Amino acid sequence: MTTEISVITCSHNPRPDYLKQVLDALKAQTLDPRRWEYLLSDNASEVPLDTAVDLSWHPRARHVREEKLGLTHARLCGIRESLGEVLVFVDDDNVLEADFLDQAMKIAKEWPRLGAWGGQTRPAFDAPPPEWTTRYWSCLVIREFDSDRWSNQPSAENTVPGGAGLCIRKSVADYYSELHATGKRRILMDRVGNSLVSGGDTDLAMCACDVGLGMGLFTSLKLIHLISAFRLTEDYLVRLVEGIAYSGVVTNSFRSTNGNVPVRKLSTSLADFVRLMIRNRRDRRFFRAVRSGKANALRVLQSKQ
Structure with a gap:
């Protein structure tokens, strides 16, 4: 068949209680298991997941391991090992509705x-x-x-799917992999260890537009995102x-559109300074974080030119 x-679940040192819920939801999927496979992509976990996680419940489940740390590397490993016409990325804290794969x-x-x-x-x-x-x-x-929405424009942010439950045609995923293989994605856009850089999933989704297809969001696809108390702290x-x-x-x-790295204008910096002065302490922290993130990105991009 x-x-x-x-x-595909990419995971690095997952919480056992979270991963159990993820797997229980996959076990409950209404789609015939003969029509889909499951890959647990272990991204250099301290305890190898193939010794800690039993996948015998699924006839077409298998462990794969990527020793190079980073979500991008684990994702590329999953893409490389996958056989499906459509790939569904399910994080190790995503609990799918029972009909998710049917709807996908x-x-x-x-x-x-x-x-x-x-x-x-x-x-x-959690709290x-x-x-x-x-x-x-x-x-x-x-x-x-x-309501459902779709577009073939990568700039249409309200149609860009997130990484949780992201569904991708294999042809798009292969194109994304080729960008990395040929050095066109020299800047990694995903978590590496404790880093909170993200965006690889967005880039992957936008690759659909690059190859002449579109992106969409659908009300029929539903999942639960498990969120720990730590992820609701101000510092995090x-x-x-x-x-x-x-x-x-x-x-x-x-x-x-022009291939150039945007330059930060003085007028923008002055406007930012005024906005910064009228915020409370917490708002100022977040405002500075946004500025710092953008400035760091510009420095990295300019260093690559």
């Missing part, structure tokens, strides 16, 4: 001009979140919406916001 979907396959067939798509992500917090954190929930890949969110700001500049540079 043809492998229609490859489900339905969209793949009904929307042949889409190369990347995703859905809604609801949070499950009640502080009220002030709600404005930063989108940074934690929390996303709910009422400040680091996360800085990483996202950095990633945004780098990701946009990959598809720059």
Whole structure:
């Protein structure tokens, strides 16, 4: 039987209780397991996952291991090892609705001009979140919406799927892999150890537009994102916001219309200074984090020219 979907989980030292919920949700999928495979891509975990995690519940599950640390490397390993026509990336803290894979396959067939798509992500917090954190929930890949949307423009941010439950056609994933293999992605855009740089998933999704396809978001695709109390602390969110700001500049540079790195203007810096003065202490921390992330990205890009 043809492998229609490859489900890939990239993981580095996962929380056992979280990973159990992820796997339990995969066990409960309504899609016939003969139609999909499961790859657990172990990214240099201290305890090898092939000795700690039993995958015998699935007839087409297997362990793969990537010794080079970094989510990008683990993702590329999963792409390289996958056999499916559609790849579904399920993080080690993503709990899929029972019909997620069925819905992903339905969209793949009904929307042949889409190369990347995703859905809604609801949070499950370990502890009640502080009220002030709600404005930063989108940074934690929390996303709910009422209607489907799609576009073939990478600049249409409201149609770019997040990394949680990201569905990608194999042809798009292979194109993304080729960019890395040929040195066109010299700046890694994902987590490495404790780094909170992100954006590799966004770049992967936008590759759909690069090859003439589109991106979409669908209400029928639903999952729960498990969120620890640590990820709701001010220090963590400040680091996360800085990483996202950095990633945004780098990701946009990959598809720059003129190929030049943007230059920070003096007028922008002065406006930023005025805005900074009218914020409270917490807002100032986040504001500085955004500025720092963008500035660091510009320095890196200019050093690569």
